[in-house]
Amino acid sequence: MATVTAEFWDTFAAMLGSPLMQRALLIAVLVGTAAPVIGTYLVQRRLALLGDGIGHVALTGVAMGWLAGAGAGSASVEAWAVPGAVVASIAGALLIEYVREKGTSSADVALALLFYGGIAGGVILIGLAGGTSANLTGYLFGSISTVDELDVWLTAGLAALILGVGLGLRPALFALCHDEEFARASGLPVRALNIIVAITAALTVAISMRVVGVLLVSALMIVPVAVAQLLAASFRRTMGVAMGLGGTVCVVGLSITYFHPLSPGATITMLSIGLYAVLAVTRPLIRPSTRHRKPHRGATISPRPAERTVDHAYHPAPHSTHGPPDEQ
Amino acid sequence: MNSPTTAVLVEDLSVDLGTGPILDGIDLQVPDGRALALLGANGSGKTTLVKALIGLVPPASGRVSLYGTEVSARRAVPWSRIGYVPQRVNTSPPMAATAEEVVLSGLLTGRRLRPGPGSRGRVRDALAEVGLADRAGESVHLFSGGQQQRVLIARALIRKPDLLIIDEPLSGIDRASKLALAASLQRLRSAGTTIIVVLHELAELGPLIDRAVTLDQGRVIQDGAPPSAPSDDPGHHHPDTLQGAFIHRHPVPDLRARWRL
Numbered sequence A: 001m002a003t004v005t006a007e008f009w010d011t012f013a014a015m016l017g018s019p020l021m022q023r024a025l026l027i028a029v030l031v032g033t034a035a036p037v038i039g040t041y042l043v044q045r046r047l048a049l050l051g052d053g054i055g056h057v058a059l060t061g062v063a064m065g066w067l068a069g070a071g072a073g074s075a076s077v078e079a080w081a082v083p084g085a086v087v088a089s090i091a092g093a094l095l096i097e098y099v100r101e102k103g104t105s106s107a108d109v110a111l112a113l114l115f116y117g118g119i120a121g122g123v124i125l126i127g128l129a130g131g132t133s134a135n136l137t138g139y140l141f142g143s144i145s146t147v148d149e150l151d152v153w154l155t156a157g158l159a160a161l162i163l164g165v166g167l168g169l170r171p172a173l174f175a176l177c178h179d180e181e182f183a184r185a186s187g188l189p190v191r192a193l194n195i196i197v198a199i200t201a202a203l204t205v206a207i208s209m210r211v212v213g214v215l216l217v218s219a220l221m222i223v224p225v226a227v228a229q230l231l232a233a234s235f236r237r238t239m240g241v242a243m244g245l246g247g248t249v250c251v252v253g254l255s256i257t258y259f260h261p262l263s264p265g266a267t268i269t270m271l272s273i274g275l276y277a278v279l280a281v282t283r284p285l286i287r288p289s290t291r292h293r294k295p296h297r298g299a300t301i302s303p304r305p306a307e308r309t310v311d312h313a314y315h316p317a318p319h320s321t322h323g324p325p326d327e328q
Numbered sequence B: 001m002n003s004p005t006t007a008v009l010v011e012d013l014s015v016d017l018g019t020g021p022i023l024d025g026i027d028l029q030v031p032d033g034r035a036l037a038l039l040g041a042n043g044s045g046k047t048t049l050v051k052a053l054i055g056l057v058p059p060a061s062g063r064v065s066l067y068g069t070e071v072s073a074r075r076a077v078p079w080s081r082i083g084y085v086p087q088r089v090n091t092s093p094p095m096a097a098t099a100e101e102v103v104l105s106g107l108l109t110g111r112r113l114r115p116g117p118g119s120r121g122r123v124r125d126a127l128a129e130v131g132l133a134d135r136a137g138e139s140v141h142l143f144s145g146g147q148q149q150r151v152l153i154a155r156a157l158i159r160k161p162d163l164l165i166i167d168e169p170l171s172g173i174d175r176a177s178k179l180a181l182a183a184s185l186q187r188l189r190s191a192g193t194t195i196i197v198v199l200h201e202l203a204e205l206g207p208l209i210d211r212a213v214t215l216d217q218g219r220v221i222q223d224g225a226p227p228s229a230p231s232d233d234p235g236h237h238h239p240d241t242l243q244g245a246f247i248h249r250h251p252v253p254d255l256r257a258r259w260r261l
Ligand SMILES: Nc1ncnc2c1ncn2[C@@H]1O[C@H](COP(=O)(O)OP(=O)(O)O)[C@@H](O)[C@H]1O
Pocket: B017, B018, B019, B022, B040, B041, B042, B043, B044, B045, B046, B047, B048, B049
């Protein structure tokens, strides 16, 4: 037992001493903190899968970055991957926003074509650029084996931008995502704000891709928010808790992959989902401590009016001692 | 024609959202300080008309002006003078947001993307106005339908609008809340606020309305003094004509007490 513990601490010390892991952990904490900021807005406006769509398109961007790198005779084709992903993600996000705003009936299918085209195109182009299936797996599910100092600076710059926009414009973005029509009726620059959300989501995808892979970027944006929703009673707290959780699972998940050769994206995602499951089960036990004055159960729980009618029919005047009549 | 005392001017407005005409040649002028009710059956176009008033749906033809500015010139419209309370839809929001957070967004305009100093106090005042002062920190997705409606009203009132547009505020709330809302609107009206309220029937709001416009299939079929409300509730006697008689005979119910019950 003692030797196992000693071995663990040796490995742990080695991890902290490794420049590669230092860079990777720094990127992980930046990405893990920034991604749920945009994720909170996306969940609020029921666009939780937007990041997934952008992620698919980002793969084509990675591949085009590779081709451009190879064409330019760059020493490291990888160096062009993130810039390629940034460009493709922004283009994809703006296209998705355009289709969303138009709201045409064929929007669904148009988006499907875009997403699958993005993945298929990316896989083919990476193959043409001489990429191996190990390279491909790295982009699909995350890989930090090649992060260099430039990656850290790029990620830090973009994360600062995402945090600045996401936190600095929070009142306006909250208004937009909570009730777009009201925001428009207030004279808010709704179109500009929508474009800002789309671009920020694209940048989030581009920097998260390295850590969790294009297929799981959306998980990093959304799952911490889902967990935070179990704990927080305000929008602001939901965002704050999600940021903390995102940073934590990224660092812990990445560290696990140093001990066991697992995919970082899959490990981080399973950690967050595991957390969600544990909290969802235990929440009823801790719930009473949050100071919610519950309104009538019927008003919040019963999803269908029919059920409520039945409820009333079978329990005549159950509320008479509880104060006002149900306002529903 | 756009005299500064005209709050709303609608000229030959038609709206078509791709499924045939929804509004068809609407003309409407609302002088500042009046309380106007928009009546009509379900699907007659009331919601579409108020949305067109604030530029949420585009006109197929015709024009809408608010305080002399065409709504299509979005940046020039004095949005801070206009408060809008949408028709409540029964979809639960996907995420927690406190009443304070929701009402705070009523302070934002195109020129102000962050609430200024003192905004917390204004939120408290607006929530007190609808009897929810002590619920500011609670999430609206746990509120009953009537309480959510009141949060939306507070969100519109916080900007102290000169023109309040409110869509079907009476549906799905209990009678005490209806009376409390009537008293609240009466107070705003006395203070000079222009009110446009969409209603199924005048009911509790009858006494404060001085003009009723009835829509049918996207056209105005009636425009004038409000019809006297038939008393659907034998236990409660409606005075039928005199402006303010309601208030005179029945002391204004104390709003806050009502809504706190
Ligand atoms: N976005 C839309 N697209 C197409 N038709 C619509 C849209 N919104 C409303 N309508 C139609 O316009 C008509 C008037 O709707 P609405 O203004 O909501 O009526 P009301 O508020 O008087 O009940 C209805 O027939 C409705 O189906």
